[in-house]
Amino acid sequence: MNAIRVRGLVKAYKGHQAVAGVDLDVARGEVFAVLGPNGAGKTTSVEILEGHRDRDAGEVSVLGVDPARGGREWRSKLGIVLQSATDAATLSVREAVRHYARYYGDPRDPDEVIDLVGLTEKAKSRAGTLSGGQRRRLDVALGIIGRPELVFLDEPTTGFDPEARRQFWGLIRLLASEGTTILLTTHYLDEAEALADRVAVLAGGRIVAEGTPRTLGGRAHADATVRWLSDRGHQEIRTSEPTKVIADLSRHGELAELTVTRPSLEDVYLELIN
Numbered sequence: 001m002n003a004i005r006v007r008g009l010v011k012a013y014k015g016h017q018a019v020a021g022v023d024l025d026v027a028r029g030e031v032f033a034v035l036g037p038n039g040a041g042k043t044t045s046v047e048i049l050e051g052h053r054d055r056d057a058g059e060v061s062v063l064g065v066d067p068a069r070g071g072r073e074w075r076s077k078l079g080i081v082l083q084s085a086t087d088a089a090t091l092s093v094r095e096a097v098r099h100y101a102r103y104y105g106d107p108r109d110p111d112e113v114i115d116l117v118g119l120t121e122k123a124k125s126r127a128g129t130l131s132g133g134q135r136r137r138l139d140v141a142l143g144i145i146g147r148p149e150l151v152f153l154d155e156p157t158t159g160f161d162p163e164a165r166r167q168f169w170g171l172i173r174l175l176a177s178e179g180t181t182i183l184l185t186t187h188y189l190d191e192a193e194a195l196a197d198r199v200a201v202l203a204g205g206r207i208v209a210e211g212t213p214r215t216l217g218g219r220a221h222a223d224a225t226v227r228w229l230s231d232r233g234h235q236e237i238r239t240s241e242p243t244k245v246i247a248d249l250s251r252h253g254e255l256a257e258l259t260v261t262r263p264s265l266e267d268v269y270l271e272l273i274n
Ligand SMILES: Nc1ncnc2c1ncn2[C@@H]1O[C@H](COP(=O)(O)OP(=O)(O)OP(=O)(O)O)[C@@H](O)[C@H]1O
Pocket: 013, 014, 018, 036, 037, 038, 039, 040, 041, 042, 043, 044, 045
């Protein structure tokens, strides 16, 4: 059984279809990233899967349960990190994490989780005094304290500095290695590429492409661009046979500033949504 199965999901706000017929399958243990521009319907879709928002039509199964009817036991298997920061301002980081741990039957060790998200030095600080990125790390800590089977992360690294993002990626890889299923939304294409087994691109409430980061939108078969510097300036050739092109060119000697590139995930993404 898949961790997530969605068929024909529809949600409208005052006549505007925010989600306009989405099908989605996420296997157990998979890291799945949903990409898409602002207003594409990512948060709406994720909130329906979390049981936080009702739907107008479609079938949804999350860990074998319809989220609209998910009870306490089902909810305890989920880890949810919302876009809005947690309201635990008066508690210290350690108090907040310990407090949340009490809701679960088999929580992780609070201090271990605080360490995993890189907040050990801030463990005694009140949540209200943390920086934006530190608050976000606390949100992630609260989302994983209950040892969830499935974690929803809505734009988890927004506001993280580069080092914190790398640290977070390590945490996601650790959770994935333990068999946790992870659904994340992100605007960072490098994040999707680094973490996701598969990605879906949502635009205008519909999935416009789905695949592995390496193959999305025909990326693996796209032409390569060979660039080099000659006496006449910078040269560029688009080709499906870069090895042959370079072999031919190199007969004339060394090629200065030689590079071979294929479209990045960002190139493919921008083409898909436009
Ligand atoms: N509570 C609401 N009431 C009315 N319209 C809403 C509501 N929530 C979302 N929408 C609209 O639904 C559409 C999809 O919004 P959603 O938040 O799901 O997009 P998103 O892909 O998560 O965007 P972002 O990347 O900006 O977070 C948008 O046009 C938005 O304005």
